Amino acid sequence: MRVVFCSMLIAIIMIGCDSSRVYENNVDFKDRSWKIAEPAKFDFQISDTSKKYNLMMDLRNSLEYPYARLFINWELKKDSLTLSKELISVYLFDQKTGKPFGNSGIGDIYDHQFSILKHFTFKKTGNYRMNFQQFMRLDTIPGILAVGLRVEVVEK
Numbered sequence: 001m002r003v004v005f006c007s008m009l010i011a012i013i014m015i016g017c018d019s020s021r022v023y024e025n026n027v028d029f030k031d032r033s034w035k036i037a038e039p040a041k042f043d044f045q046i047s048d049t050s051k052k053y054n055l056m057m058d059l060r061n062s063l064e065y066p067y068a069r070l071f072i073n074w075e076l077k078k079d080s081l082t083l084s085k086e087l088i089s090v091y092l093f094d095q096k097t098g099k100p101f102g103n104s105g106i107g108d109i110y111d112h113q114f115s116i117l118k119h120f121t122f123k124k125t126g127n128y129r130m131n132f133q134q135f136m137r138l139d140t141i142p143g144i145l146a147v148g149l150r151v152e153v154v155e156k
Helices: 002-016
Strands: 021-028 033-035 040-046 053-062 069-078 081-091 109-120 126-134 140-142 144-153
Touching: 021 040, 021 053, 033 144, 040 144, 053 069, 081 109, 126 144
Parallel strands: none
Antiparallel strands: 021 144, 033 140, 040 126, 053 109, 053 144, 069 081, 069 126
């Protein structure tokens, strides 16, 4: 019990020391699959427009994912105005060997972080929304466990 408490305390301290992080959150998918009808939406606030920001997508997958890469539509919005959007392709496995990329988690789970926008300048303070939607040929993609957004201040 004491070891668990100390481990949790250390983890909380380490997370709290991340001074560049402005926002970070993840959406976990039920049934270990990402349905096309379930886009991941993240609402965050920007209070300083004088700084530059990196926006990154966090992704967690298992070996159940049947392809080498994943197509994702992302969209950054302020109110109803779309500021930026793009269809991206990210590789989760080596195309030739099938070896998984990413940091190995527990068992067959792998974590990835992909850059969406680098050194981005927000023109106005306020609330923003980032949407991620899988764009594969199937309505339900097995093996995608979670997707997340991290917004951080670019350190000089």
